[in-house]
Amino acid sequence: MDGRAQEWFDAGRYFRWQDLEIFHAEFGDPDAPLVALVHGFPTSSIDWYDVAPRLAVQRRVCVLDFPGFGFSDKPRDRPYTLVQDVDLLAYYLGEVIGADQGAVVAHDRGDSVALQFAARCDAGEAAFDIVHLVLSNGNMFLPLSNLTDFQRLVLHDDTARSVLDVVTPEGLAAGMGTTTFTPPRSSEDPAIAALAQTFAYNDGVAVVHDTIQYLVERSENEEQWLSSLSGSAIPTTLLWGLCDTVSPPRVATYIWDTYVSTKPSTNELWFLPYANHYLQHDDPEGFVEVVTRVLDGRSPVAPGALSAEPRAPILVDRSRPELRSAADVLAGP
Template sequence: MPLTEIPLSAWRKRSQSFVFRGRTIRYWVAGQGEPLLLIHGFPTASWDWHYLWQPLAQRNLVIACDMLGFGDSAKPLDHGYCLLEQADLQQALLEHLCVQQPVHVLAHDYGDSVAQELLARHYEGRFQMASCVFLNGGLFPETHRTALVQKLLLSPVGWMIGRAFGRNALSDSFSQIFGPGTRPSESALDDFWSLINCNEGTRILHKLIAYIPQRRRLRERWVDAMQRCEVPLRVIDGEVDPISGAHMVERYHQLVPHADTVLLANIGHYPQIEAPVQVLKHYQAFRDRIVLAAPRAAYS
């Protein structure tokens, strides 16, 4: 049975805001239960999770924000965007919401890197993570196959490329990274573009793309954290994604002990959009397994 879509107009009306380091951040909260933090990818926003939002909220306190520079949140031009600051933002949001218990994390793409940093902080005693599931993303810099538009944004003329980036360019890019039978509709592309273009977002695309070299610098820290094996981890990955598909999962099995992975056939880079029913099934199975494996007192 297909999951119910939340139209972008309705999604935006449900948002709330708080101030992080002088910048306005839009966020969403629903449901009750154990806290589940959803972390979106580049260049989109938390609306990426809209198919999963209501089903997940039936069993969790679901929390998501548009990170700094994304979606409907502030997009300051005079700012150096950093994955570590985005992890600070997630922690500030949880503090704003008075969440004190361990947090489950479900992340995608750019959000995977933020989740990796939160996992590293967990082992440093600076964050409490109950579990983490990664969707398609560059968990390992050596397997991340940079898209052409990303290479151009990283170049010295990246600021020009960003300002010239438009809805047609987004359509071309998504047609290459979505699965052949699961590409977004014209209406969905309009909505994705609305979120990217909001607050003149194309002016900062060349700044946001700095996450790619940041991943390289932080690789050992993050891989070490994934290899600790104390926090339950799973990868749910669209197999035909040219950026971080089956080849990334193969590397994950080489590096992460007891690797728990799910490959989704014929699905590309956005499994939560392309195959939300499958993602929900595999995510809930993962969480159910954690409950069965944990001492009962830990979940009382």
């Protein structure tokens, strides 16, 4: 390995969970408020390469690679489930780093892990207090998603092996660089080269069919998980890259309107106008700006862009106890 991948690997270490070696890393002051960053599919904690050091200026930041991803073990013919990863996240936060409260910031597949973890915390089934939940660019409502042909092919038993037999780590990373980053990135880009190296580590391509089964698990439980969110008192922010075609903005607006806009606590919907699916790569400054503002309670009172700059993050909406009626809107002062 070299470049970003080697640097990220050198920053971390391992702990044992069940029969697996799990990679994790910490940044910042260990006594500062905690932020746990939860990665998506098919990538790993290296997605937070540009975000973690920026957040760590004022916070303790922790990341881990779930089994089957990044620098963690990737055994074949093993179930890779969201429920298992919720168990792991709870163990990691409580037993490995000794934390009992903090913010959880998730992306893509990690949104589903974070939703279940939040439900457990609300129910008293996990000894952790989530002070804020940030969900970004994840297909949390599959009917509005745009799965790629590659995702559908590797999902199904009858097509997965023939596809994955010819996919290389470099090819997988290059395809993502051209479709899920804005502007598109070549295989020589440091972030794309790092993805290729993490895919190659422990032969990650070989377990892609297994790890993508989370979509089936998601489809069977998404209504329950989103309904749990709608009743949660955990402050929640949806933060979305507008250029995403896989988890398009309509996913965010549907979840906001249906489950978040009138739920308890302070909740917000933000867009990053020039970011794609991997918004933490495309606009790390904007990503950190929004996360820092919501954690510090410094969000604008009224919706709008933070500045006149075209790339400025946009606060789209804030929650309210209930929607006003049309008559209330039209009533005189």
